[in-house]
Amino acid sequence: MSALPLQDVRILDFSWAMAGPQGSRLLCDLGAEVIRLESATHPDLARTAFGPHPHGQGAHGFDSSGYFNHFNRNKKSVTLNMGRPEAQAVFRDLLCSADVVLENYSAGVLARWGWPFERMRAVRPDIIYVSMAGPGHRGPYAGHRTFGPTVQAVSGLTYLSGFPGMQPAGWGFSYMDHTGGYMAAMAIMIALYQRDHTGVGEHVDLSQIEAAITLTGTAILDFEVNGRESAPQGNRSRHPAVAPHGVYRCADEYERDRWLAIACYTDEQWDALVEAMGKPDWATTPELQTLPGRLAAQDQIDACIDSWTRPQRAQELMQRLQRAGVPAGVVQNHRDLTEHDQQLEHTGIFPWVSHELLGDYRIDGLPIRLSETPGGVRRRAPLWGEHTEEILCGTLGYQPDRVAELHAAEALT
Amino acid sequence: MSRLPLEGLRIVELADQQAEWAGKLLADMGADVIKVEPPEGAATRRIGPFVDDLPDPERSLFFWHYNSSKRSVTLDLGTREGRALWLQLAGRADAVIETTVPGSLDRLGVGYAALATANPGLVMVSVTPWGPDGPYVDFASGDLIQMAMGGIINSCGYDDHDLPPVRPGENHAFHIASHHALIGLLTAVHWRERSGRGQKVEIATHDCVAMCTEFAATYWFYTGTLVQRQTGRHAYPQMTAPSFKPTRDGRWASYGMVFNEARWGKFLQWAEGAGYGELFRQFGDAQERLARGSELNEAIEAVMSQLTAEEIWQLGQSMGLPWGMIRRPEEWLDDPHAAARGFIQEVEQPGFARPLRVPGPPYAFTEHPGRVRPAPRLGEHNAEVYGALGYTPADLTVLRECGAI
Numbered sequence: 001m002s003a004l005p006l007q008d009v010r011i012l013d014f015s016w017a018m019a020g021p022q023g024s025r026l027l028c029d030l031g032a033e034v035i036r037l038e039s040a041t042h043p044d045l046a047r048t049a050f051g052p053h054p055h056g057q058g059a060h061g062f063d064s065s066g067y068f069n070h071f072n073r074n075k076k077s078v079t080l081n082m083g084r085p086e087a088q089a090v091f092r093d094l095l096c097s098a099d100v101v102l103e104n105y106s107a108g109v110l111a112r113w114g115w116p117f118e119r120m121r122a123v124r125p126d127i128i129y130v131s132m133a134g135p136g137h138r139g140p141y142a143g144h145r146t147f148g149p150t151v152q153a154v155s156g157l158t159y160l161s162g163f164p165g166m167q168p169a170g171w172g173f174s175y176m177d178h179t180g181g182y183m184a185a186m187a188i189m190i191a192l193y194q195r196d197h198t199g200v201g202e203h204v205d206l207s208q209i210e211a212a213i214t215l216t217g218t219a220i221l222d223f224e225v226n227g228r229e230s231a232p233q234g235n236r237s238r239h240p241a242v243a244p245h246g247v248y249r250c251a252d253e254y255e256r257d258r259w260l261a262i263a264c265y266t267d268e269q270w271d272a273l274v275e276a277m278g279k280p281d282w283a284t285t286p287e288l289q290t291l292p293g294r295l296a297a298q299d300q301i302d303a304c305i306d307s308w309t310r311p312q313r314a315q316e317l318m319q320r321l322q323r324a325g326v327p328a329g330v331v332q333n334h335r336d337l338t339e340h341d342q343q344l345e346h347t348g349i350f351p352w353v354s355h356e357l358l359g360d361y362r363i364d365g366l367p368i369r370l371s372e373t374p375g376g377v378r379r380r381a382p383l384w385g386e387h388t389e390e391i392l393c394g395t396l397g398y399q400p401d402r403v404a405e406l407h408a409a410e411a412l413t
Numbered sequence: 414m415s416r417l418p419l420e421g422l423r424i425v426e427l428a429d430q431q432a433e434w435a436g437k438l439l440a441d442m443g444a445d446v447i448k449v450e451p452p453e454g455a456a457t458r459r460i461g462p463f464v465d466d467l468p469d470p471e472r473s474l475f476f477w478h479y480n481s482s483k484r485s486v487t488l489d490l491g492t493r494e495g496r497a498l499w500l501q502l503a504g505r506a507d508a509v510i511e512t513t514v515p516g517s518l519d520r521l522g523v524g525y526a527a528l529a530t531a532n533p534g535l536v537m538v539s540v541t542p543w544g545p546d547g548p549y550v551d552f553a554s555g556d557l558i559q560m561a562m563g564g565i566i567n568s569c570g571y572d573d574h575d576l577p578p579v580r581p582g583e584n585h586a587f588h589i590a591s592h593h594a595l596i597g598l599l600t601a602v603h604w605r606e607r608s609g610r611g612q613k614v615e616i617a618t619h620d621c622v623a624m625c626t627e628f629a630a631t632y633w634f635y636t637g638t639l640v641q642r643q644t645g646r647h648a649y650p651q652m653t654a655p656s657f658k659p660t661r662d663g664r665w666a667s668y669g670m671v672f673n674e675a676r677w678g679k680f681l682q683w684a685e686g687a688g689y690g691e692l693f694r695q696f697g698d699a700q701e702r703l704a705r706g707s708e709l710n711e712a713i714e715a716v717m718s719q720l721t722a723e724e725i726w727q728l729g730q731s732m733g734l735p736w737g738m739i740r741r742p743e744e745w746l747d748d749p750h751a752a753a754r755g756f757i758q759e760v761e762q763p764g765f766a767r768p769l770r771v772p773g774p775p776y777a778f779t780e781h782p783g784r785v786r787p788a789p790r791l792g793e794h795n796a797e798v799y800g801a802l803g804y805t806p807a808d809l810t811v812l813r814e815c816g817a818i
Binding site: 003005006008009018026027030050051052054066067070130135136138139140141143144145146147149150151153154155156157158159160161162163166167168169170171172173174175177178179182183184185186187189190191192193194196197198200202203204205206207210211213214215216217218219220221222223224225226228229230232233234235237238239240241245246247248249257259260261263265269322325326327328329330331332333334335336337338341342343344346347349358361362363364365367368369370371372373 | 416418419420421422438442459460461462464465466474475477478479543544546547548549550551552553554555556557558559560561562563564565566567568569570571574576577578579580581582583584585588589592593595596597599600601602603604606607608610612613614615616617619620621623624625626627628629630631632633634635636639640642643644645646647648656657659665667669726730733734735736737738739740741742743744745746749750751753754756765769770771772773774775776777778779780781
């Protein structure tokens with residue numbers, strides 16, 4: 001096997017649900033050894049709850065969830081019950097061998113298990129510890145509990161999504177679980193760089209709420225400088241201010257809910273759109289030939305484009321507009337992504353992964369393509385505790401009777 | 414001031430809005446990010462909002478946000494002298510981030526092949542809409558187009574499917590691509606420090622956005638079902654119960670009914686104290702609450718309409734429930750939690766009278782925190798950066814006069 005760029009990095013991963021696992025998934029795809037530390041006292045919601053479970057919830061115990069397989073491929077699983085005194089020494093030994101500890105519990109959980117950062121550092125002086133509780137570990141809201149939708153709501157991301165004058169539409173998934181994960185992976189890489197150059201590790205107190213707020217910086221500056229309250233824009237664009245910029249209804253015989261996004265960022269693109277529409281009278285008036293004119297007439301333009309796109313097939317119209325130089329993209333669903341999108345077929349971003357209990361399924365690939373040391377999907381997610389013996393006996397060098405004692409003490413449950 | 418985590422990392426950035434965010438995040442953590450702009454300025458200097466709404470390359474708040482802490486030099490890649498400067502900058506860098514049209518740098522003789530010959534340890538990260546090649550490589554792009562094509566917009570919008578699906582506000586396709594670019598860059602630098610070898614990192618925004626869809630992917634892969642968009646909650650194969658509740662102060666609370674016995678007990682205790690005991694006592698045990706879910710939901714809604722959004726948020730959290738309110742981003746500027754954590758920072762932006770309050774980095778390094786420095790004026794660091802390459806002030810005058818910088 002060729003070298004993987006992070007093959008010398010070992011991550012002890014207490015993270016669960018999605019935000020943490022998304023972060024460790026990226027680094028694991030790039031070669032880091034990610035050891036999930038799991039206990040039946042609080043099994044991962046992605047194993048027990050989040051779906052789908054193709055053979056039914058619990059059909060294969062903690063190994064029933066496609067969602068878990070999706071976000072935890074390539075990783076290893078060790079069962080360790082941190083509530084047991086006998087588990088303490090095991091964690092200490094793991095810590096000595098590791099570079100990074102990652103967790104996304106609410107604040108204080110690791111400290112309650114006896115492992116505040118100061119103690120981790122006493123055992124392994126250059127350890128990097130990334131926590132990612134929604135509000136972070138410090139501050140008046142430190143005890144708050146959050147899911148992705150909570151983070152999105154309080155941060156301001158939800159508010160910025162929707163049509164003006166209506167209730168917010170928000171995000172239709174836990175965007176901040178994906179992005180919180182990306183940012184945890186970024187924090188780990190930044191901390192590893194620092195350790196390489198200074199020998200120092202540290203605690204990164206990532207707050208997913210803060211992570212989300214940083215994405216709204218332009219709106220915050222507009223308020224700070226110009227006193228303008230932020231506001232949802234529907235599908236229109238204020239930064240940059242361009243028109244048309246919208247999502248328009250199309251028609252397909254096989255799906256009622258079909259839409260095409262069209263944006264004209266330049267006068268040339270607008271001219272090309274007008275040409276493609278057959279130069280209708282409404283579009284050739286002098287006022288619409290300038291951006292300020294188009295911005296002032298967005299309601300009219302959107303209505304006219306919508307009646308033009310309405311009887312047309314989305315994929316065909318996209319191809320036609322793109323050939324004419326107009327930015328256009330189908331609002332693709334996953335059937336489109338996997339069956340119609342020629343570019344994604346070309347990049348091969350949805351590989352297959354085999355799972356002996358669940359079956360063979362497609363999976364999200366790795367969108368970071370390194371020319372010399374490429375990573376990717378190598379193996380399904382770990383079965384529950386699949387690597388306990390391997391890590392304890394192999395990595396830590398425990399004798400079988402020591403492992404048997406730990407089992408007997410219920411430290412590996 | 415303490416040492417910054419990425420001190421010593423030298424980046425050259427030739428990027429527009431597709432990857433400026435990656436450069437900003439690196440610069441805020443201490444990397445030296447030299448932003449290469451054409452003599453007329455980066456295109457993002459012309460994106461608003463502007464200070465006092467007056468368009469000007471030195472007044473773009475969009476540019477300020479996405480280019481904080483960087484240094485700016487100008488050069489024209491269309492000139493021989495400009496290309497020579499570019500090769501020298503890249504020759505001294507650990508990494509280059511670029512967003513040019515695939516093949517355009519190679520056609521000028523200054524693409525990865527040329528740069529790597531001179532600097533074999535160089536990491537070059539290319540962020541493009543669709544990747545370096547393939548059937549859509551010439552497709553026109555933009556954040557809206559990427560968010561549509563990648564599958565995110567299909568999950569976002571309202572219960573009423575006669576309304577169009579919605580692109581969430583701000584340019585998130587560019588954020589998503591930038592996050593992957595940053596991870597790819599530091600990963601390749603990590604490998605370079607162990608092997609001595611640089612490499613090329615390709616980031617296709619389309620790939621990245623299509624990997625950011627959560628349930629839409631897992632339900633399609635495992636059950637062949639498509640998700641449906643729903644107001645303010647997860648797109649899902651079936652329609653689920655609403656999660657946003659209108660509040661007394663005309664705002665919205667974000668609410669999820671996840672009562673275990675302990676939390677229900679706390680809630681009941683609060684309800685008794687607040688005068689709603691009679692309303693909720695009748696719901697009895699967990700089984701009954703489940704069976705009478707919609708009745709309970711109505712009762713909760715009635716109570717929430719009597720409270721402010723802030724009260725609902727803090728009430729839920731006091732019971733260990735992941736409730737929230739829908740805030741505007743700028744409300745964090747005066748929030749006690751953000752203040753206590755030092756998250757909101759002040760930046761002295763040249764040309765602006767007072768310090769600006771801005772969000773700090775998205776991850777709080779507890780001993781070596783990042784900091785946000787001002788965005789550069791156009792070409793502000795020409796003398797400093799080109800001087801370090803050995804150019805004298807007289808040389809720079811010549812370069813300026815021939816239009817190279």
